[in-house]
Amino acid sequence: MNNSELDKILKAAKTPQQSTEFWNQFPRRVTSRLHWKSAAVQERAASRFPQLAWLLAGVAVCLLLGFFIGNWRGHHEATAENGLLQNEKVIKEMLAMFPNRVRAVVQDEHGLNVVLSDKDNMPVSTPLWIKVCDGKRCAAMVTFSGQDVHIGGRDITVLADAKGKIILASDKFLWSNGQALVGEGKLRIEAKTLAPVVL
Amino acid sequence: MVELDEEKHWLEHSRQGDHAAFENLIRNYQTMIHSLTYRMTGSLADADDLSQETFIRAFQQLASFRGDSKFSSWLCRVAVNACLNWRQRERRRAEVHEQWAGDNFSSPVPEEGGELLDENARNVQAALNRLPAKQRAAIILTVYEEMNHAEAARALGCSEATVSWRVFAARTKLKRWLKPADRGMPGR
Numbered sequence: 001m002n003n004s005e006l007d008k009i010l011k012a013a014k015t016p017q018q019s020t021e022f023w024n025q026f027p028r029r030v031t032s033r034l035h036w037k038s039a040a041v042q043e044r045a046a047s048r049f050p051q052l053a054w055l056l057a058g059v060a061v062c063l064l065l066g067f068f069i070g071n072w073r074g075h076h077e078a079t080a081e082n083g084l085l086q087n088e089k090v091i092k093e094m095l096a097m098f099p100n101r102v103r104a105v106v107q108d109e110h111g112l113n114v115v116l117s118d119k120d121n122m123p124v125s126t127p128l129w130i131k132v133c134d135g136k137r138c139a140a141m142v143t144f145s146g147q148d149v150h151i152g153g154r155d156i157t158v159l160a161d162a163k164g165k166i167i168l169a170s171d172k173f174l175w176s177n178g179q180a181l182v183g184e185g186k187l188r189i190e191a192k193t194l195a196p197v198v199l
Numbered sequence: 200m201v202e203l204d205e206e207k208h209w210l211e212h213s214r215q216g217d218h219a220a221f222e223n224l225i226r227n228y229q230t231m232i233h234s235l236t237y238r239m240t241g242s243l244a245d246a247d248d249l250s251q252e253t254f255i256r257a258f259q260q261l262a263s264f265r266g267d268s269k270f271s272s273w274l275c276r277v278a279v280n281a282c283l284n285w286r287q288r289e290r291r292r293a294e295v296h297e298q299w300a301g302d303n304f305s306s307p308v309p310e311e312g313g314e315l316l317d318e319n320a321r322n323v324q325a326a327l328n329r330l331p332a333k334q335r336a337a338i339i340l341t342v343y344e345e346m347n348h349a350e351a352a353r354a355l356g357c358s359e360a361t362v363s364w365r366v367f368a369a370r371t372k373l374k375r376w377l378k379p380a381d382r383g384m385p386g387r
Contacts, residue, residue, distance in 0.1 A: 003370060011342065013322075014317070015233070015237045016243050018247075023226075026251075027225040027226050029251060031222055034221075035218070
């Protein structure tokens, strides 16, 4: 059997025919289902609207709560950090606990840490409060002039003169209070001299 | 056959949600789609359902018809896809039935309308039913809808070479099953 003979047999096979009435009604049956489907879709959408509204309202409330709590906590932590490191009594107790050994008291995302010298040869001088933020995180410390400290992932030399001018220097930037930062532009640095500690 | 301008007019209105315009399109292609779905399923009841399903899907997907092929070809594609999905649903349903029916399960090839068909038609349909669904679709589109292989490839969403292979494989089997000595026993 060749292809044309096969096609002839295939094409000669009729399919069962529906009645004329069936075909007359068929288009209307389809469009009725379309009406029904679109009505069902609208009904579903309508019935979903209050649920969707409640869901969106819930999400909005959660976001607002999260924002306010985060804001309050951030503010609260910043205040506590500043307050703790700038609290003369706390610094005094640290220095008394480790006489001539305290190089710095650091507060960062890991908490409060005391950096001690191997030898008890640290001179007593005016404490300096320093805060370094790099856009992602902030770290603050109390240290003394002449110290090489590690803060905010950087090794920094801290220097201060008798007039209260503070200079922070690292291999990547140079900063002093009253002058623009040279080097890492994204850093935000604050520094000030704290009240002298009398042990 | 509907004049092309008239068909364009109905298509345009159907796209805008005009059901009356779409009824005109249905009227022109309903027997073609019904024959195609019958040949794909071998069941009159399923052909009725799948024809309706085809036009409903077509209405919902009218925006995707860009007019770069004939509307009838695009409609055939929608119908064939509906039938192939139906085959998958049927297979899953049959598997479930088979699990429950055990050895008493019989092949789900309905014979509605059989009394209206002559022996040749029954034999041909039985042979078509035996083909894998994709080969059957390739034969139906190329023989009954008279599409060339490129058009059939677009309709089936495969390459022209795949269509050619499916048509060749299907023809080889159909010739064997429908040769005069075997006529009347295609279901073996």
